[in-house]
Amino acid sequence: MPRVDVVVYNIGELVTFAGGPLGRVSLDRVYVLRDAGVAIRDGVFVAVGRSGDVRFRFDGFMVDAGGFMASPGLVDPHTHLVFAGSREDEFELKLSGVSYSEILARGGGIYRTVRATRASSLEELLSRALRVLSLMLDHGTTVVEVKSGYALDLEGEVRMLEVARRLGEVSPALVIPTLLAHVPPLEYKGRVSDYARWFAETLVPEVSRRGLAVYVDVFCDRGAFDAAESRLILEAGLKHGLRARMHADQLSYIGCSRLAGELELDSLDHLERMPGENARVLAERGVTATLLPTSIMAMMDPARPPVARLREAGATIAIGSDYNPNNMTPLQQTAMDIAPYILQLTPLEALAAATINAAKSLNIHDRVGAVKEGYRADLVVWDMENYKWIGYTWGYNKTLVVVAGGRIVKKKDLR
Numbered sequence: 001m002p003r004v005d006v007v008v009y010n011i012g013e014l015v016t017f018a019g020g021p022l023g024r025v026s027l028d029r030v031y032v033l034r035d036a037g038v039a040i041r042d043g044v045f046v047a048v049g050r051s052g053d054v055r056f057r058f059d060g061f062m063v064d065a066g067g068f069m070a071s072p073g074l075v076d077p078h079t080h081l082v083f084a085g086s087r088e089d090e091f092e093l094k095l096s097g098v099s100y101s102e103i104l105a106r107g108g109g110i111y112r113t114v115r116a117t118r119a120s121s122l123e124e125l126l127s128r129a130l131r132v133l134s135l136m137l138d139h140g141t142t143v144v145e146v147k148s149g150y151a152l153d154l155e156g157e158v159r160m161l162e163v164a165r166r167l168g169e170v171s172p173a174l175v176i177p178t179l180l181a182h183v184p185p186l187e188y189k190g191r192v193s194d195y196a197r198w199f200a201e202t203l204v205p206e207v208s209r210r211g212l213a214v215y216v217d218v219f220c221d222r223g224a225f226d227a228a229e230s231r232l233i234l235e236a237g238l239k240h241g242l243r244a245r246m247h248a249d250q251l252s253y254i255g256c257s258r259l260a261g262e263l264e265l266d267s268l269d270h271l272e273r274m275p276g277e278n279a280r281v282l283a284e285r286g287v288t289a290t291l292l293p294t295s296i297m298a299m300m301d302p303a304r305p306p307v308a309r310l311r312e313a314g315a316t317i318a319i320g321s322d323y324n325p326n327n328m329t330p331l332q333q334t335a336m337d338i339a340p341y342i343l344q345l346t347p348l349e350a351l352a353a354a355t356i357n358a359a360k361s362l363n364i365h366d367r368v369g370a371v372k373e374g375y376r377a378d379l380v381v382w383d384m385e386n387y388k389w390i391g392y393t394w395g396y397n398k399t400l401v402v403v404a405g406g407r408i409v410k411k412k413d414l415r
């Protein structure tokens with residue numbers, strides 16, 4: 001009998017997404033298997049099929065999924081996992097009616113986290129991030145994008161990206177590092193375009209030379225960078241071999257999402273204030289719309305991305321946790337479960353958005369985000385009978401088994 005590392009059998013319903021990323025999510029293109037099993041060797045799926053066939057064809061560590069539902073591991077395509085400190089008193093301020101922009105303008109918000117992060121060592125940042133990452137894994141997140149952006153200077157940004165690299169080395173999660181131009185530092189007050197130029201001409205080439213990031217990202221919005229400054233930074237990243245993504249149209253609309261028509265972008269994130277007519281550009285250019293439902297809650301702002309227009313245009317919709325000190329919930333599982341309430345996604349759309357479409361947002365959908373032979377073996381068995389329970393139940397951890405890169409990181413006793 002062929003030897004493998006792990007066999008998971010007796011899966012009542014396996015949502016595979018073997019057909020790839022989905023613009024319009026319809027059941028006939030999702031590839032749902034009943035009574036399924038998978039075999040895993042060397043970190044990838046080597047067989048996906050009927051439970052009985054897989055179970056008796058291979059020899060390896062056997063995991064009985066108890067007839068529950070399973071899906072690809074969750075891919076979180078937008079996190080600010082590395083930072084120091086917390087901002088719980090700003091939560092109270094926001095509840096009293098002070099806006100996020102106002103807090104930022106007073107030197108709080110991101111700037112406060114910058115002060116704390118600059119003062120922290122690599123070891124301090126790493127141990128905190130590892131603690132959060134293990135919580136993410138326990139809740140089914142097996143792939144995580146990690147941004148820099150809380151140091152703003154060369155030394156500190158490099159340190160944050162080195163933390164991201166170490167996270168990927170010591171954890172079974174796959175980590176995708178991103179160099180983020182978050183806000184201009186206070187020392188550049190009134191000289192934002194000077195900072196954008198320094199970022200594009202000095203920081204981007206240095207990070208690229210050291211191989212520390214896959215992506216370059218910019219917070220394009222009022223109070224951060226305008227469309228021209230964002231373009232300068234993103235173009236520098238593309239020129240130096242990085243891929244590009246962008247925070248766009250979150251707090252205001254200053255034309256940021258229009259850059260999707262002009263630059264090679266993999267993803268536009270947030271989009272709470274994107275005009276509906278821009279949805280077509282994303283669909284035509286293959287740019288994923290990465291929406292952040294828990295972040296919308298944390299902003300305490302009624303603005304919503306134009307989901308119906310994105311769906312109608314056939315744009316790929318992903319979701320992410322946007323874990324950051326303004327939105328301290330690091331769980332893609334929670335983002336997925338509340339997406340039906342906040343974004344009116346169907347349960348199946350929410351699951352696609354948190355797996356295969358999130359992988360597309362990170363341009364790794366040819367090997368991650370689906371349960372398919374040759375794909376990275378990320379799998380979650382859920383305490384749900386079928387995918388329609390996504391959002392239907394929420395607020396507690398529903399993972400029973402979590403496999404990340406072929407390693408079993410969680411296994412509840414199902415008997």
Ligand SMILES: [Zn+2]
Binds near residue numbers: 078080247322324
């Ligand atoms: Zn963000």
